[in-house]
Amino acid sequence: MPAQKSNRGKGSPKKKTTSPQSVIPSADEAILQKSSPHSVIPSAEEALPPAPPPVPTVSPLSIEEINPLVKSAQYAVRGRLLDVAKSLEDKLASGETLPFTNIVRCNIGNPQALGQRPLTFVRQTLSLLLNPGLRDAPEIDISAIYPADVLERAASYAGAVPSVGAYSDSQGIRIVREHVAEFIGARDGCPASADDIFLTDGASAGVKALMTMLLRGPQDAVLCPIPQYPLYSATTTLLNATLAGYYLDESNAWGITEDALLQAVEQARAGGATPRALVVINPGNPTGQSLPKESVEMILRFAAKHKLVLMADEVYQENVYGDAPPFYSFKKALSALRECGAAGDAEAAEQAASTQLVSFHSTSKGFIGECGLRGGYFELQNVPLDVRAQLLKLMSINLCSNVVGQFATGLMVRPPVDGQPSFEKYTAEREAILQSLYSRAQRIAAELNTLPGFSCNAAEGAMYLFPSVALTTPMMEAAAAAGMAADEWYCIQLLEATGLVVVPGSGFGQKEGTFHFRTTFLPPEDAITEVLAKLKDFQAGFMQSWATQGDDELALVA
Numbered sequence: 100m101p102a103q104k105s106n107r108g109k110g111s112p113k114k115k116t117t118s119p120q121s122v123i124p125s126a127d128e129a130i131l132q133k134s135s136p137h138s139v140i141p142s143a144e145e146a147l148p149p150a151p152p153p154v155p156t157v158s159p160l161s162i163e164e165i166n167p168l169v170k171s172a173q174y175a176v177r178g179r180l181l182d183v184a185k186s187l188e189d190k191l192a193s194g195e196t197l198p199f200t201n202i203v204r205c206n207i208g209n210p211q212a213l214g215q216r217p218l219t220f221v222r223q224t225l226s227l228l229l230n231p232g233l234r235d236a237p238e239i240d241i242s243a244i245y246p247a248d249v250l251e252r253a254a255s256y257a258g259a260v261p262s263v264g265a266y267s268d269s270q271g272i273r274i275v276r277e278h279v280a281e282f283i284g285a286r287d288g289c290p291a292s293a294d295d296i297f298l299t300d301g302a303s304a305g306v307k308a309l310m311t312m313l314l315r316g317p318q319d320a321v322l323c324p325i326p327q328y329p330l331y332s333a334t335t336t337l338l339n340a341t342l343a344g345y346y347l348d349e350s351n352a353w354g355i356t357e358d359a360l361l362q363a364v365e366q367a368r369a370g371g372a373t374p375r376a377l378v379v380i381n382p383g384n385p386t387g388q389s390l391p392k393e394s395v396e397m398i399l400r401f402a403a404k405h406k407l408v409l410m411a412d413e414v415y416q417e418n419v420y421g422d423a424p425p426f427y428s429f430k431k432a433l434s435a436l437r438e439c440g441a442a443g444d445a446e447a448a449e450q451a452a453s454t455q456l457v458s459f460h461s462t463s464k465g466f467i468g469e470c471g472l473r474g475g476y477f478e479l480q481n482v483p484l485d486v487r488a489q490l491l492k493l494m495s496i497n498l499c500s501n502v503v504g505q506f507a508t509g510l511m512v513r514p515p516v517d518g519q520p521s522f523e524k525y526t527a528e529r530e531a532i533l534q535s536l537y538s539r540a541q542r543i544a545a546e547l548n549t550l551p552g553f554s555c556n557a558a559e560g561a562m563y564l565f566p567s568v569a570l571t572t573p574m575m576e577a578a579a580a581a582g583m584a585a586d587e588w589y590c591i592q593l594l595e596a597t598g599l600v601v602v603p604g605s606g607f608g609q610k611e612g613t614f615h616f617r618t619t620f621l622p623p624e625d626a627i628t629e630v631l632a633k634l635k636d637f638q639a640g641f642m643q644s645w646a647t648q649g650d651d652e653l654a655l656v657a
């Protein structure tokens with residue numbers, strides 16, 4: 100058409116070509132991008148071609164030039180303490196004498212790195228999946244090596260994919276998603292659907308995908324516990340969004356109160372951000388609490404009332420110990436709300452229909468402890484189809500989560516049952532791991548509570564203790580002089596004296612003026628005995644030497 104033709108080349112906006120490959124905008128497109136979405140006719144000034152950017156003098160992959168958000172992101176679980184540990188390990192290897200003979204890594208929940216053995220059923224099945232030669236070789240009597248239920252599972256999983264070496268569907272292998280849905284249904288006593296399940300490389304990949312979907316920039320806030328596992332704060336930083344922390348109540352078993360949640364909402368709003376998601380880690384990391392049913396219900400209703408996507412990190416759901424409140428999933432709470440709604444409670448019905456819930460689980464924790472296999476899933480509730488399609492596209496940019504991890508997830512959620520040949524061994528292995536974790540948790544907490552300046556809540560769940568440590572003003576001054584946070588300074592001294600690697604509380608967030616560290620209770624019993632004895636000596640000597648520094652008044656005893 101002539102009118103359109105005459106517009107070309109005269110600086111008026113051209114219809115943008117939508118090829119997804121086009122990266123460098125044309126001059127016209129650049130003008131369009133610069134102008135406000137409402138302005139149609141560029142001013143004369145805007146119509147001038149923009150000056151080309153100067154040619155950079157440093158490489159793009161230099162520390163000044165890389166994405167500043169990456170530099171700002173913090174992940175203390177693998178922070179400075181590990182560098183010190185590595186240099187101490189090198190010294191030991193070169194024959195230097197230190198106050199200890201080996202480094203004990205209690206900085207990370209990595210059970211098999213600290214001697215936990217993998218479950219036989221899981222590894223037998225995976226070994227068959229990875230080695231089709233073993234399955235197919237006529238000369239091998241495979242039933243003499245593997246129990247029938249292992250053979251059966253390996254055959255059914257192998258039949259679901261062309262090969263474990265082939266990409267799978269981006270959402271995850273159907274049969275595994277069906278097994279996950281059956282597991283959730285049995286756990287919660289309410290239906291679950293394979294269509295709501297996405298299989299992921301550990302829970303981390305799922306969390307990152309969801310946060311990428313949700314957080315558009317600084318105007319969006321995510322409510323996170325303080326202290327919290329730093330995946331959430333680091334991802335919020337990477338996405339240039341706003342973190343609004345809510346404090347866990349240390350004096351009440353690290354519980355969650357509605358007041359604390361409300362304060363975080365108000366703080367985010369006062370700062371100009373809209374809260375869009377609420378992260379809850381239950382059982383907690385680093386704090387180890389298992390939330391009672393009433394708290395879970397309160398949090399769900401809070402999310403409903405404030406229109407927050409509830410991100411339920413439930414990766415420690417199998418790790419609940421002793422008399423602690425049993426694990427109660429957010430999905431179960433949502434189902435209970437649905438039932439109230441169906442029984443005539445109109446508010447419950449509205450909340451149950453509108454509350455968006457994403458629940459995460461992982462093969463890394465529990466008693467399976469397969470961190471390196473990178474398996475996990477998330478389940479969506481009340482998320483519309485068009486958003487799911489976008490999420491699937493986002494996941495498909497990574498093609499698929501690793502297939503061995505997907506099968507490991509299937510094996511986690513569908514263990515052998517009573518009557519099957521692997522059942523007894525599986526049960527014995529599971530009980531031994533969980534029982535041992537519980538007894539190590541109790542033992543370390545009890546011991547820590549005898550130390551001067553220490554106060555430690557029991558671990559109700561997960562794999563961590565998070566004791567508070569009293570630090571005096573001179574200690575804080577010494578830390579500041581060394582250019583470190585006070586708790587990091589303390590943890591480095593602890594490491595240098597005992598070989599124990601822990602993570603300073605500041606890496607997870609903590610109330611101003613309080614100091615903590617996180618330790619796992621994963622090392623084997625004999626390593627724990629040795630470390631506790633060293634810790635006891637260290638702390639006694641440490642407190643005594645600093646008590647003579649003129650200020651023995653404790654900054655805090657929680």
Ligand SMILES: Cc1ncc(COP(=O)(O)O)c(C=O)c1O
Binds near residue numbers: 208
């Ligand atoms: C609370 C919590 N969520 C998520 C993760 C991520 O674990 P993964 O990606 O191995 O499943 C961890 C790991 O320690 C964790 O503690």
